[in-house]
Amino acid sequence: MKLKTGLIAALASTFLATATWAEEVRIMWYSDGNEGEVMQDLLNRFMADNPDITVVLDNVAYQTIKEQLPITLAAGDGPDIARVTDIKALADHWLDLTPYISDPEYWKTNFGAQMDWMRPDGSDAITGFMTQLTLVGGFANKTLFDQAGVALPGEGATWDDWVNASAEVQQSQGLAAAIAIDRSGHRISGPITSYGGNYIGADGMPAPVDDGVKAFVTKLVEWTNEGKNLKDVWVSAAGGTYRAAADDFINGQVAFYYSGSWQIANLSTKIGDAFDWVATGSPCGTTACSGLAGGAALVGIKYTKHPEAVGKVMDYLSSEAVVREFTERTLFLPAHAGIVAAGGLNFQTEDPNVKAALEKFVAASGQTSPAADALPAWKWASAYYTALVNRTSQAMAGELTLDEAFARMDQDIAEQVKQAAQ
């Protein structure tokens, strides 16, 4: 009898203990640089102050966010919060945080400029905030340019100027290629708009590839065939697979690397004092010198079982002090309007290349073209990017002529639109 009573008491205490366990909030997170470590540190402080909530930071590869998270979401499952870049296309899966955050007005005031990027068209939901604003732009290996005796092209330099100057460095220094561009439709869309390209039709649906698209893609394919653009990055994969060329720049294999502001911390950490590098902004085309804004957003997932806890975590992470610290430690460009207005960010780095690079990207953010500015909040942008990457790579590999590639881009996008309409 005593044994039975003891067992019941043990079970009851276990149950009670379970009932008082902290609510668990899982964040699916990827990192380009040190932001995972910084976020974990910030979350540890949150958990110390909020013992009723346990936040688990699941660090995953970017590929997992790109390929596996959408499928999990489509199945009505997923983490409670996620750091994502495909913000608009998956907006139907984001949680409207409005009822769960303490001060929606604070969110609208400070993150309002990008809210349309991360909610369905016509919605006024608050689904999350940008952990960083990014801008596509270039980096040059200054040491290699100096060693080659080639001057860095200045303000207003065109893509041709940069490629030709880099090709001189390539010849002089025996580099694998003059330039490298990430294998990504997002990356080449800023330059495409600089040549007058526009993806969005009058009805808001994808427009056929125009002369601007053709002009830059033609150049890109020619540079690749001439050995000026690093072939490995674009040609060494099929489909829409993402490939960064950062390692080739870090290893001194190219003189000019076109990627974006999120690489700053990565370059600073891995290059160290091996060589001097500078951010260059975006080279000019015929109509603009545009990069493409974007970034990573932290969004709540609507399938969460703990929306109140998610709201509390998001309130903490979006607070001005936390965003400021996160920005200063990760060397990202902030999306918080209050912080941008107040200025005085004390980026935590001793690398002299970093501050100059950040200033360059801030300056370049004022040069983006209207066509580029429209893309982050456009639903079909990702479909367009995929078709661009896929078919441009085939043209580079000699499998398609440029005309065939352009025709296939239109066909691919049309198939995607048709499928989505079903």
Added chain:
Amino acid sequence: MTASPKPSIGAVLTAPIVWLARAADMPLRAWQRLTGRGGMIAFFLIPNMAVFGIFVIVPLVINFFYSVTGGTALFLSDRPFVGAEHFDRLLTCTDHFNPTTCREDMFWTAVWNTSKFVVLQVSAMTVVAMITALILNSKIPGKAFWRAVFFFPVLLSPVVVGLIWKWILQRQGLLNFALYELDMTQVNWLTERSWAFAATIGVSVWAHVGFYALILLAGLQAIPGDLYEAAEMDGTKPGRVFWRITLPLLYPNLLVVIVLSLIRAVQVFDEVFVLTSGGPGTATLYLTQYIYEVGFASVLRNPGLASAAALMMGGVLVVLTLLQLGLTRWRDRK
């Protein structure tokens, strides 16, 4: 009074099993009385058939329903019926031998790449496995060691295989470093179409040849030694011994090797995906990667189209399996 003997450790360890067997004995006897021998067969087959049903038959049926429904939704209830539209999209071509004339050009590129890969890889695999087995069956020192060496890659994860070879073959990889040290021209192994295609075949053979060599080695060791002794006494040349004795008697094992490697080659994916990701361009885009890209990796996933392609690939595999069964039965009848 004598003390009862202590139970052995074995008896203690097997006691729960014995207890379970005794407990199951009575209901099983009752079941046998009720249903006869057939009922007992069914009883023992049910667990296996349940696993097969849940993990093979049910997904196959779901796959079929995906292939006749459209849209991007994952739940079948949210997907509209589109009939044979996906099959039509896959099969619409002006010239099936020229993928650029096909509506779904990537599919046909993958089909032809896979076909080329299957023919070349299976041929290479069979020859290399045969040579390896003959060497391992001969009188060489350290025979057991060499058998382990050739079998070792089979134990590696395909991802590990892909990564190892990527480190060797990439532009700044070990092979190019060696060529540089030898003052020889470096080659872009993974960005030149023909080299990349050859690399996928070579790596695939390297990774799996140990398994097939083992099958052939078993066959070689089953050939009676007195046949070779008789041939030796007759002064038969080694080449003739191979063609007239070894090869005919190894035929059953060779058949198994060819059919198994054929089925595996059609399904090639993981190590190639890690090594080349289907590039350069689409030079090493094989059917399984096409299905993966369409169904999972693209921005607007198309599970219907991917399922239709998977069903067509499954059809090819069924034909190959039936071929294996047919040949095995024909051989048994001989």
